[in-house]
Amino acid sequence: MKYVDEYRDGKVARQIAAAIAQAADPSRSYHFMEFCGGHTHAISRYGLEDLLPSNVRMVHGPGCPVCVLPVGRIDMAIRLAQRPEVTLCTYGDLMRVPGSHGTSLLRAKAAGADIRMVYSTLDAVAIAEAEPTREVVFFAIGFETTTPPTALAIKLAAAKRLSNFSVFCNHVLTPPAIRGILEHPDLAGQPGPRLDGFIGPAHVSAVIGADAFAEFARDFAKPVVVAGFEPLDVMQSILMLVQQVNDGRHVVENQYIRAVTPEGNRIAQAEVAAIFELRDSFEWRGFGRVPASGLQLREAYAAFDAERRFAMAEISAADNPACDCGAILRGIKRPTDCKLFGTLCTPETPMGSCMVSSEGACAAHWTYGRFRDHARRAVA
Amino acid sequence: MCLAIPAEVVELLPEQMARVSLDGVSKVVSVALVEGVAVGDYVVVHVGFALTRIDPDEAKQTLALLAEMGQSAEAAR
Ligand code: SF4
Numbered sequence: 005m006k007y008v009d010e011y012r013d014g015k016v017a018r019q020i021a022a023a024i025a026q027a028a029d030p031s032r033s034y035h036f037m038e039f040c041g042g043h044t045h046a047i048s049r050y051g052l053e054d055l056l057p058s059n060v061r062m063v064h065g066p067g068c069p070v071c072v073l074p075v076g077r078i079d080m081a082i083r084l085a086q087r088p089e090v091t092l093c094t095y096g097d098l099m100r101v102p103g104s105h106g107t108s109l110l111r112a113k114a115a116g117a118d119i120r121m122v123y124s125t126l127d128a129v130a131i132a133e134a135e136p137t138r139e140v141v142f143f144a145i146g147f148e149t150t151t152p153p154t155a156l157a158i159k160l161a162a163a164k165r166l167s168n169f170s171v172f173c174n175h176v177l178t179p180p181a182i183r184g185i186l187e188h189p190d191l192a193g194q195p196g197p198r199l200d201g202f203i204g205p206a207h208v209s210a211v212i213g214a215d216a217f218a219e220f221a222r223d224f225a226k227p228v229v230v231a232g233f234e235p236l237d238v239m240q241s242i243l244m245l246v247q248q249v250n251d252g253r254h255v256v257e258n259q260y261i262r263a264v265t266p267e268g269n270r271i272a273q274a275e276v277a278a279i280f281e282l283r284d285s286f287e288w289r290g291f292g293r294v295p296a297s298g299l300q301l302r303e304a305y306a307a308f309d310a311e312r313r314f315a316m317a318e319i320s321a322a323d324n325p326a327c328d329c330g331a332i333l334r335g336i337k338r339p340t341d342c343k344l345f346g347t348l349c350t351p352e353t354p355m356g357s358c359m360v361s362s363e364g365a366c367a368a369h370w371t372y373g374r375f376r377d378h379a380r381r382a383v384a
Numbered sequence: 385m386c387l388a389i390p391a392e393v394v395e396l397l398p399e400q401m402a403r404v405s406l407d408g409v410s411k412v413v414s415v416a417l418v419e420g421v422a423v424g425d426y427v428v429v430h431v432g433f434a435l436t437r438i439d440p441d442e443a444k445q446t447l448a449l450l451a452e453m454g455q456s457a458e459a460a461r
Contacts, residue, residue: 005407007390007426007438016450023453095431124432126414146431149388152417153433207388207428210436233388236450243453262443263428263436272417272435 007262011234012050020239021055027246033059036245037335038203039182041068041363042233048368050235060242063197066181066290066333067205069146069174070097070361074289076319077174078103081143084172084314085109085117091135092172093128094143096121097361100354104321125157132161132169141310145174148211151299152272155279158301158308170310173300176286178208179216180297184288185334186224197335201245203238204230206260213268214258225254232260279305287320289357290330327356332365339369346370388430390438393423404429 028034038044044064047053053062066072078101085092092109099110099121113119118138122128125142132140144154154171161169182202204217209230217228227248231241241259248254258264279302286298301309310316323330327349328342339345339358349355351367358364362371391404391411400416404427415421415434427434 005390006392007443010447011450016453019455020450020453124414126432149430149435152435153414153431156414156416156433207430207435210428237446240446240450240453259446262438262440262446269417269436271419275417 011236024243025057035198036201037063037065039065039067040205045363048372063335064365068363071357071364072288074287075321079319082112089139091118091138091140093122101360125153142171144171149207151175155275170308170313172310175299184294201227204228209264211269211272215266217256221254221256227254228256230258290333329356329358339366388428390426391429393425
């Protein structure tokens with residue numbers, strides 16, 4: 005596949021690994037957080053950690069929208085879907101995320117709720133148009149990449165004067181989450197992750213621009229390298245981070261120049277700004293309420309806001325106490341630190357959100373990493 | 385759910401839609417978010433929308449840099 009296969013060459017990956025090993029100072033250690041689940045997936049899938057010298061470690065970050073959505077918002081969606089007049093449309097990944105008491109959208113659907121999986125926001129608008137007697141609600145989640153499609157769906161529904169379409173908005177922003185990790189490393193009294201730099205999100209940066217991360221490089225003296233999702237992209241970015249640390253530099257560098265510009269996608273930014281505004285705060289799984297980190301519909305589009313239209317009550321529910329998702333999302337624990345990993349919690353029977361989406365740290369480790377653990381144990 | 389893939393634009397359709405080809409699989413996506421998309425362009429597709437265009441020159445440069453990095457690591461061994 006063009007623009008994919010060329011960035012997966014195993015020989016070049018090993019050569020870059022050799023360059024990283026040469027560059028890494030043996031007297032120090034390097035801890036880099038990959039913010040994005042897409043990078044977590046690439047690192048696990050291609051076994052990139054095995055290519056790195058032992059003093060260069062990757063820490064998984066919170067960058068999977070399915071993983072950071074708190075239980076309460078899932079409960080709210082389930083309650084909404086149970087209303088007889090409502091058709092809830094959602095991306096497939098959300099179907100199996102556990103709500104409170106072992107519920108999920110999938111279970112609610114099996115019990116009779118009208119819940120439909122869609123590929124695109126435009127499919128949800130088409131359903132509303134085709135079925136005017138149903139209240140069609142799109143359950144919207146995602147970072148800056150999925151928000152522009154939601155904005156365009158609302159704009160389209162408004163242009164078509166659809167009175168039976170609305171959006172349950174759960175869109176969140178990447179920069180406040182990074183700030184949350186850096187500013188509050190000891191939330192819940194636990195020590196925060198040690199971080200020497202970040203691999204910046206790929207497609208989020210395509211929308212908001214690589215410059216959006218300059219504040220972290222500057223205010224927290226952390227190097228940031230915006231990276232593509234293919235294995236060579238990630239390896240090159242790790243080398244660039246090691247070099248910045250060695251040189252005592254901390255700037256934003258862009259490895260993914262083929263898709264990301266400093267200023268991002270202005271059209272997408274304008275569409276989002278026209279429809280959405282900041283919420284004062286929004287709850288993230290593992291982080292609690294994060295100020296100015298989520299979006300809601302502007303007053304002018306209140307008619308399309310499911311929370312207002314159905315007077316949806318805010319539900320705040322506790323995570324399953326045995327699940328370590330919160331600590332994993334903040335980079336404090338690894339999947340194998342969780343007692344439920346691979347026993348009670350697997351992709352078929354997920355107990356926590358990190359096991360649901362393929363970009364979640366637990367799912368990525370379950371699918372690609374656990375055999376490596378076995379091999380290591382066998383060798384030891 | 386953030387995984388997005390480069391796809392080739394094979395046909396422009398009305399209402400800012402386009403047919404793209406993903407390794408031979410054809411799909412109709414919205415190109416409303418990317419300015420001036422043309423047939424033959426590669427775009428990154430995510431949840432049914434093109435998010436950004438892939439710049440072929442920059443893509444080539446990245447590959448050249450990767451190859452160079454690999455060679456210099458080899459030479460230093
Ligand atoms: S293994 Fe399952 S229960 Fe444990 S942290 Fe991961 S998702 Fe949560």
